[in-house]
Amino acid sequence: MKMVNLERNRLSAYVQAQIKQFFPLDDQADLALIDAHLDEALQRVGRCIDQVRMWTPGQFDVLHSSQYCIFLYYLSNTIWRREKVRGVCTKLFLLNKALNAIDCFYEIELPEVFFIGHSVGIVLAKASYGNHLVLYQNSTVGKNHGDAPVLGEGVIMYPNTAIIGRCQVRDRSIIAQGVSVINRDTEPASIAYQGHGGSLVFKPPGHDILADFFRDV
Template sequence: MKTVNLERNRLAAYVQAQIKQFFPLDDQADLALIDAHVDEALLRVGRCIDQVRMWTPGQFDVLHSSQYCIFLYYLSNTIWRREKVRGVCTKLFLLNKALNAIDCFYEIELPEVFFIGHSVGIVLAKATYGNHLVLYQNSTVGKNHGDAPVLGEGVIMYPNTAIIGRCHVRDRSYLAQGVSVINRDTEPGRIAYQGHGGSLVFKLPGHDILADFFRDV
C-alpha cells in the first residue's frame, strides 16, 4: 500500500503528533503501540481502498478525510484486538471524532470492506455489520432497550438514515435519504422509503446500486 502526502515510515509519528496536539498527555508508550500495529491497519484500510470504485487501488492518501477516517478506526480496533490497551485506543477514537465528526468506538467490529461517503454525524453502536457497508453523513446505528440491529451484506445508508433496535436489515437493503428503520426488518435487494406511521415502502432498484460503490460485488 503506497502512502500519498506522507512517507510510510513517518505515519506512526504523524498520528502521534495529532494525538499530542489534541490531548497533550505525557504517554511515551502510545508511539510504540501505534508503530507496532500501523502496518496491519494499513493492510486493512488497503482492502477497503482496493474495493471502492472511486478510489485508486493501492494508494492511501492521509489527506483524504474518508480514507484517513477509516484508517484511524482500523488502527484503534487493531490495537484493541491485539493489546486490549484502552488509553491509546481511546485517544485514537477521540482523534477520529475531533477530525472527522464520527462516533465509531474501537470495540465495534466493522467489516473488512466498507465505504464512508461523508463522515460528519455518523454514530455507530455495537451491532452486527455485514461486508460492503456504505455510510453517509448523519447515519445512525443504535440499540433500543439493549437490542442491537443486524446489518447484512451490502447495506447502504444514505444521508440522515437510522437503524435502531431489533432490526434485521437484509442483504443489499438500500435506505433512501431520511429513512428510519426502528424495530423492523427490511426486504433484501430493495430500496426502503419512509411510509406512514413509521412503516416502510420497498421498491426494486433500477440497476445494481452496490456496483456503483464497489468493485467485484
C-alpha cells in the first residue's frame, strides 16, 4: 500500500511523537508495541480503504482525517488483540479522541470494512457491528440498562442519529438524519424515518445507497 505524506518507516515514530506530545508521561516503555504491530494495522486499514468507493485503492493518506482516524482505531485494537496491554492502547484511544473527536474504545470490535464520513461526535459502545458500516458525525451507538444493539451488515447512520439499547438493526438498514432507534428493531433494506410520538416509519430506498459507499456490496 502506498502511503501519502509520510513513509511507512517514519509512521511509527510519527504516532509515538504525537502520543508523547499529548501525554508527556514517564511510562513510555510500551510504545515499542506500536512498531511491532504497525504492519498488521496497515493491512487492516488498507482493506478498508480499498473497499471505500470515494477513496483511492491502495493509498493511505495520514493527513486524511477519516483514514487516519480508522488507522488509529485499528492500531489500538490490533495491539489489544495481540498483547492485552492497556497503557499504549489507552493512549491511542485518547489520541484519536483528541485529534478526531471520536469515542471509539480499543476493545470494541468494528468490522473489517467500514466508512467514517466525519468523525466529530461519534460515540460507539461495545455492541455488535456488521460489515460495511457507515458512520457520520454525531452518530451514537449505546447501551441501555446493559443491553447493547446488534447492527447487521450494511447499516448506514447519517448525522445526528442514535441506536440505543435492545435493538436489532437489520441488514442494510439506513437511519435517516436525526433519527433515534431506541429499544426497537428496524426493517431490513429500508430507511428509518422518525414518526409521530417517537415511532419509526420505514420506506424502501430509491436505489442501492450502500453501493454509493463501497465497491463490493
